[in-house]
Structures are given as C-alpha cells and as structure tokens.
Amino acid sequence: MTIRKILAASAAVLVCALAPLSAQADTAGKKIALSNNYAGNSWRQAMLTSWDKVTKEAVKAGVVSAADAFTTAENQATEQAAQIQNMILQGYDAIVINAASPTALNGAVKAACDAGITVVSFDGIVTEPCAWRIAVNFKEMGRSQVEYLSKKLPKGGNLLEIRGLAGVFVDDEISAGIHEGVKQFPQFKIAGSVHGDWAQDVAQRAVAGILPSLPDIAAVVTQGGDGYGAAQAFEAAKRPTPVIVMGNREDELQWWKKQKDANGYETMSVSIAPGVSTLAFWVAQQILDGKDVKKDLTVPFLRIDQDTLDESVKTTQKGGVANVEYSQADAEKVIAGAK
Amino acid sequence: MKKGLSANTLRLMIPVVSLAVLLMAVFWLQPRAMSYMGMNLLFNLAVPIALATIAQMLIIAVNDLDLSIGTFVSFAACVTAVYLPTAPVTGIAILAAAIAAYAVIGIVIHLRDLPSIVVTLGMSFVWGGLAVLILPAPGGTAPVWLRSLMTAAIPVVPLAIVASIVIAIVAHLVVMRSTLGVAIRGVGGNSRSVARAGWSVLRIKAAAYALSGLFSVLAGMALVGLTTSADANIALRYTLLSIAGVILGGGEFVGGRVSPLGAVVGALTLTLAGSFLSFLRISPDWQIGAQGAVLIIVLGLRLLLSRREA
Numbered sequence: 248m249t250i251r252k253i254l255a256a257s258a259a260v261l262v263c264a265l266a267p268l269s270a271q272a273d274t275a276g277k278k279i280a281l282s283n284n285y286a287g288n289s290w291r292q293a294m295l296t297s298w299d300k301v302t303k304e305a306v307k308a309g310v311v312s313a314a315d316a317f318t319t320a321e322n323q324a325t326e327q328a329a330q331i332q333n334m335i336l337q338g339y340d341a342i343v344i345n346a347a348s349p350t351a352l353n354g355a356v357k358a359a360c361d362a363g364i365t366v367v368s369f370d371g372i373v374t375e376p377c378a379w380r381i382a383v384n385f386k387e388m389g390r391s392q393v394e395y396l397s398k399k400l401p402k403g404g405n406l407l408e409i410r411g412l413a414g415v416f417v418d419d420e421i422s423a424g425i426h427e428g429v430k431q432f433p434q435f436k437i438a439g440s441v442h443g444d445w446a447q448d449v450a451q452r453a454v455a456g457i458l459p460s461l462p463d464i465a466a467v468v469t470q471g472g473d474g475y476g477a478a479q480a481f482e483a484a485k486r487p488t489p490v491i492v493m494g495n496r497e498d499e500l501q502w503w504k505k506q507k508d509a510n511g512y513e514t515m516s517v518s519i520a521p522g523v524s525t526l527a528f529w530v531a532q533q534i535l536d537g538k539d540v541k542k543d544l545t546v547p548f549l550r551i552d553q554d555t556l557d558e559s560v561k562t563t564q565k566g567g568v569a570n571v572e573y574s575q576a577d578a579e580k581v582i583a584g585a586k
Numbered sequence: 587m588k589k590g591l592s593a594n595t596l597r598l599m600i601p602v603v604s605l606a607v608l609l610m611a612v613f614w615l616q617p618r619a620m621s622y623m624g625m626n627l628l629f630n631l632a633v634p635i636a637l638a639t640i641a642q643m644l645i646i647a648v649n650d651l652d653l654s655i656g657t658f659v660s661f662a663a664c665v666t667a668v669y670l671p672t673a674p675v676t677g678i679a680i681l682a683a684a685i686a687a688y689a690v691i692g693i694v695i696h697l698r699d700l701p702s703i704v705v706t707l708g709m710s711f712v713w714g715g716l717a718v719l720i721l722p723a724p725g726g727t728a729p730v731w732l733r734s735l736m737t738a739a740i741p742v743v744p745l746a747i748v749a750s751i752v753i754a755i756v757a758h759l760v761v762m763r764s765t766l767g768v769a770i771r772g773v774g775g776n777s778r779s780v781a782r783a784g785w786s787v788l789r790i791k792a793a794a795y796a797l798s799g800l801f802s803v804l805a806g807m808a809l810v811g812l813t814t815s816a817d818a819n820i821a822l823r824y825t826l827l828s829i830a831g832v833i834l835g836g837g838e839f840v841g842g843r844v845s846p847l848g849a850v851v852g853a854l855t856l857t858l859a860g861s862f863l864s865f866l867r868i869s870p871d872w873q874i875g876a877q878g879a880v881l882i883i884v885l886g887l888r889l890l891l892s893r894r895e896a
Contacts, residue, residue, distance in 0.1 A: 317864065320873040325631060328813065329857065332627040333864045336618050350724040350815035357814065358627065374815070375724075447633045 267277035274535045275309050277340040280526060281316040283325050284347035284371065289567055293521035294345075294370075297572050301525040310575075311532060321544055331355040334364075341365040341531040345524070346373045347421040352510050365534045367547070369527040370519075378533040379534065381544045381581075383519055388548060390422025392468045392492045393432055395515050399490060403434025404465025407457075407489070409450055409477055411470045421470045436461055443473035447498065452475030458484045466490040471518045474499040494518045495549060495569040500560050513553055522572040529578030542584040547577075596891060597836040601851040604834075604884050608858045615865040622744050629746035630736070632814055632857035634659070636695045637805035637829055639835070639853040640757045640846060642828035644798040646837055647761065647774045647844045648791055650695065650702035654710035655802055656825035660686070660818055661717040662806025667726025667816035670807075674729070685799040691796025695790050710825075715819040724817040736811030749808075750850055757846035760797070770794045774842025812874055831856055834884055855884075 252294045281298055285291055295316060302314030308391035319326045319333070332355050334342050338376035342359055345354070346352050346368055353375040358365050360377035397403075408425060429435050439457050443450030458480060467477050471494025481488050485535035493499040493516035506512035523546050535538050549571050551559045563569045612628070613620045619628055638655055645652040662681060669677030691709060695702050707733050728736075738745050761767040769790045772780040805824070810816055833839070834855055835848030859880045861871050 308645065315867075321823055324813075324817055324820050325809070325823060326860070329631050329860055331632065331863060333861050335862075336616055336624055336627055337865070338618060348724050348817040349822045350726070351813050353815055354813040362623075451849075462650040480625075 278313040280339040283318040297522040298524040305326035324348040328355040332541040343369040346371040365530045371419040385420035386424035389421040390409045390428040408440040438534025445472035447476035454480035526573040626744035634805040635811040636853040638828045639797040639803035639831035654706040655712040656822040657710040659821040661713040663816040664721040666810045670729045688799030689792040689796035732811040754850040771842035
C-alpha cells in the first residue's frame with residue numbers, strides 16, 4: 248500500500264516535472280524564418296528590431312533553435328517568392344511572412360505548405376488558403392473610437408472626422424467603421440469630414456480650413472498621425488479643445504501628456520504596434536507545437552488610456568510609434584479569442 | 587571561319603562556366619538543393635525570366651532597347667489571370683492585340699526614327715495603367731491547364747530545367763537558324779546592306795517586335811502558372827533583369843550580336859545569384875550591390891577574354 252503510494256506519488260512528480268519540459272521540447276529543434284518585403288520606414292524598422300529582440304531570447308531559452316529574418320532588397324513580389332522558395336530549401340519548419348502582394352506569392356506559399364512547412368502571414372497577408380493570416384481589423388479600429396466616446400460623452404454631440412489618404416483601402420475601412428459606430432450610437436453626428444493624409448501638417452491645414460464652418464465639436468475621430476495637427480488647429484482658432492482620439496504617434500502622446508498634466512485632459516489612443524511581428528512568431532511556434540489554430544486571426548490593437556499614458560510616453564522613441572512586444576501568452580490569448 | 591566559331595563558343599563558354607561555378611557553390615552551401623525538388627525550387631521562377639530575356643534579346647538584336655518589358659509582362663499576367671479561366675476567347679484576343687501593338691511600336695520607332703528607349707519608357711506607363719485597369723486589386727486565378735503545365739512533375743529532370751532547355755532550343759532555332767532570325771540580326775549588324783539586298787527593314791523590325799511581344803506574353807503566362815494569381819506590379823523587375831540576362835549571356839547592345847542559348851543561361855545565372863547571396867546570409871542592404879558585383883566579375887572576365895581573342 249505505502250509502496251504503491253510512493254510509486255504513484257513519484258510518478259506524479261515525474262509527470263509534473265516532465266510536463267512543462269515536453270511542452271517546450273516539441274519546438275526546441277524547430278527553425279522559423281521571417282520573410283519581409285520592405286524595411287524602408289520607421290514602422291518596419293521597429294518591426295524588425297522587435298522580431299530580433301524577442302526571437303533572440305526565445306532561441307536562448309530553447310523554445311526554437313533558430314529564428315532568422317530576411318528582407319528582400321527591392322520590395323518586389325517575384326523576388327520575395329524566390330526568397331520563400333530558398334527558405335524551403337534551407338529547411339525551415341515555419342515561415343512568417345509580411346508579403347509584398349496578397350496574391351503573387353501564392354505559388355511559393357503553396358510549395359512551402361506542400362513541403363510540410365507552416366506559413367503564417369501578418370500585416371501584409373497572403374490569400375493562399377493553406378497559410379495562416381493575422382490581419383488588422385481596420386473597421387473595428389474606427390468603430391471602437393465611437394464606442395469609447397459614447398462612454399466618455401454619454402450625451403453625444405458633433406464629431407469631426409479626419410480621414411487618411413483618399414482612395415486607399417485602409418482609409419475606406421476605418422471610415423466605414425466610424426460610420427458604423429455612429430449608427431450604433433446615434434447620439435453622435437458627423438458634422439464635418441476632412442482628409443488629413445495621416446500627416447500632422449496636412450491634418451492641421453485641413454482642420455483649420457473647415458473649422459469656421461462647423462458648430463461646436465465635441466470630439467474628433469482620427470486615423471492616426473493626424474491628432475496632433477488637429478489639436479494645433481483648434482488651438483490656433485481659439486476654440487475649446489474637444490476630445491481628440493490619438494493614434495499612438497510620439498508627438499501625439501507628448502501633446503496629450505502635456506494637456507493631461509496641465510488640465511487633466513482625457514482621451515484615448517489606438518493603433519497597431521510594429522511588434523505584431525513577434526505575435527506572428529509566437530503563433531507560428533504554437534502551430535508547430537501542435538496547437539489547433541484557426542486560419543484567420545486578428546491583430547489586437549495597441550490602445551493607450553489615461554492610466555497607461557505616462558508609461559507609453561517614456562518607452563516611445565522620438566518620432567516613432569508606441570510599440571509592444573508580444574509574448575507566448577499573448578499569442579495563446581489571440582488564438583483562443585478566434586475560436 | 588574556324589576562328590569565328592571559336593569566338594562564338596568562347597562567348598557562350600563564360601556564362602555556362604559562371605552558371606556551373608555558381609551552382610556548385612549553392613550545392614556546397616545548401617546540399618538540400620541537390621535534388622529534384624531543390625532544382626525545381628531554385629529554377630522555376632527563372633522560367634518566366636528566361637522568356638522575358640529572350641524577348642529583350644530580340645529587341646537588342648535590332649539595336650533597340652525595351653524598357654517596358656517589366657510592365658508588359660505584368661499586363662500579360664493580369665490578362666491571363668483575369669480572362670483566360672473564364673473567357674478564354676476574350677483573353678486570347680487581348681493578348682493577340684497586345685502582340686500586334688508591339689509590332690506597331692516597332693513600325694513607329696523605325697518610320698519616325700525615334701529612340702526606342704523613349705518610346706518604350708512611355709509605353710511602360712501605358713501597360714502599367716492597362717494592368718491596373720484590368721486588375722485594380724491583386725487577384726485573379728491561373729487557368730487550370732496552365733497551373734498543371736507549370737507544376738507538372740516530369741520524371742527524373744525537373745520541369746524548370748526542361749522548360750529552360752526547350753526555350754533555349756526554340757529561341758536558337760528561330761534566331762540563329764531561321765531566315766527571319768538571320769534578317770533580324772542583319773538589321774542589327776548593318777541595316778543598310780540588308781535593305782540593299784532587297785529586304786524590307788520595316789517588316790523585319792515589325793516582326794522582331796512582334797516576336798518579342800509573343801515571348802513577353804509567354805513570360806506573363808508562365809509567371810501566373812507559377813504564382814496562381816496576378817498583381818499589376820508583379821514583374822516590374824524583369825525590365826532590368828532581362829537586359830542584364832542578355833548581356834550576361836554574351837549579347838552586345840549593338841551589332842546584332844546576340845546568343846539565345848547564352849540569354850537563357852544568363853537568366854538562370856541571375857536567378858541563381860540571388861539564391862546564392864541569400865544562402866550566404868548577406869544582409870539585404872548589401873544584396874543589390876553584391877548582385878552587381880557578380881555581374882561586373884562576369885563581364886570583366888568577358889572583356890579580358892575578348893581582348894586576348896583580338
């Protein structure tokens with residue numbers, strides 16, 4: 248009896264000791280590659296830096312054996328297709344892609360899948376069905392702004408909408424989301440709409456131009472990169488500053504913090520973190536680990552609120568965008584959320 | 587006679603030797619490449635590049651230069667992906683019209699004595715615009731027969747190699763053996779003497795441009811067969827790749843001195859150079875420079891040998 252108990256106990260101890268080990272050991276010998284099409288702006292640079300930082304630690308911890316990043320020199324789809332085919336030959340177990348084209352890589356992606364390789368695309372996603380996609384839900388990004396405002400300003404009021412670059416898919420999507428939000432919370436009315444081209448100076452000029460014709464504005468809904476310009480325009484016109492939703496840019500956060508310290512100004516800020524590359528890395532690792540993962544996942548927004556503002560201002564580089572690196576637990580949460 | 591032959595062989599030898607050296611280096615770096623699947627993955631994207639290089643070579647053979655090949659191949663790819671699966675008759679009609687347009691471009695360049703670089707640079711915007719009109723957002727599908735042709739599993743030798751050899755032989759027969767091919771090279775060498783011999787230089791140029799258009803259309807179709815769908819910007823880099831391929835393969839910008847076999851080998855070498863650098867793990871910042879260095883080394887070798895020849 249006692250011997251049996253001891254045996255059972257020691258077996259249990261063994262299982263407990265082995266369990267976390269075996270969960271890790273499953274991907275310890277796996278190699279993951281990043282195929283990136285472009286590195287020419289600060290967002291992409293931050294994306295690559297985040298990848299490098301997080302994967303280096305993961306390799307050191309023995310989660311995977313390698314996580315190499317490759318960027319094509321000319322941002323061309325045929326070049327990236329060749330790069331992916333080279334990765335197949337190099338024996339990677341998973342390829343994480345930020346694609347130059349949603350369709351032109353499909354042949355190479357299919358070849359990788361046929362070779363038993365896990366393909367995860369993010370940001371610039373691919374349409375080939377065998378690959379996983381981690382896409383940005385721009386519509387929800389617009390809608391969530393109005394939802395936040397409905398809590399902040401229960402009585403509603405007039406909204407000024409600042410749009411992005413006319414004719415670009417992202418601009419249409421965010422704007423559609425904002426209009427959806429206004430339908431959902433009918434106490435708000437869009438009193439005016441201008442194109443700010445995601446640039447502070449353009450937004451400032453556009454807002455200054457339309458302001459004299461507008462009634463009292465309760466809040467400004469934006470697309471990112473335009474909040475600071477809008478604030479400047481309101482200040483120059485000597486009008487009361489409305490609630491301006493920000494887009495995680497460093498100058499926007501700095502302005503917000505200054506206002507907050509001076510008069511307790513409240514708003515929120517939302518955008519996509521360049522560190523989404525690390526989320527894709529962990530998702531690929533989870534798939535390699537045998538987890539059941541849905542093919543279509545959504546990038547979580549990086550939202551900054553009143554209480555997280557100070558921290559974000561401190562960590563955001565001058566002229567950059569607020570960033571966050573994702574962990575294995577974050578990836579598990581995103582995967583669970585998609586089911 | 588014998589001396590001329592040896593010069594030509596020498597001209598072809600350099601690209602073949604550089605391809606072999608590069609291939610051995612790749613095998614050494616990545617032994618996995620030394621297999622049926624490996625060879626296919628290394629070279630299948632070279633098939634459309636080889637076709638585009640032949641297209642460029644036909645233009646270079648008449649002393650012109652085509653800067654619109656990249657956008658034209660993209661345009662052909664868009665037409666293939668949008669029309670061929672659902673409305674093959676319309677699709678083939680558009681592609682035929684595009685080839686006819688190429689012949690007209692050749693005629694206009696000859697009649698008005700315009701610089702081909704300027705005309706084709708202008709045309710590149712026309713083709714780019716048409717491609718966006720046909721396919722505003724990336725998409726479309728490859729016709730089933732084309733997809734199965736480009737992914738066919740031929741026993742023993744991978745399709746990419748077989749296709750390259752077929753392209754080289756067909757181009758060789760057309761350019762080096764047929765009457766038209768001799769006439770095309772003759773126009774590049776000395777158009778006045780060709781005219782004096784009773785040929786119509788206008789017709790020959792129109793034929794050269796039309797043939798080039800045909801090979802570009804084939805390049806676009808092959809590309810769609812590999813990628814399964816198209817994008818209006820899919821082949822922009824083919825313009826420069828095709829020129830580099832012709833020169834690397836022993837062709838010269840003037841004088842009608844071109845080599846179809848060399849052009850195909852040149853296209854393969856360029857594709858392989860990209861893979862080689864990627865296997866070497868050279869940072870992307872240096873890759874364009876390194877690719878240029880490979881080109882300069884090969885061309886430098888050629889210059890040295892041709893000096894000795896002289």
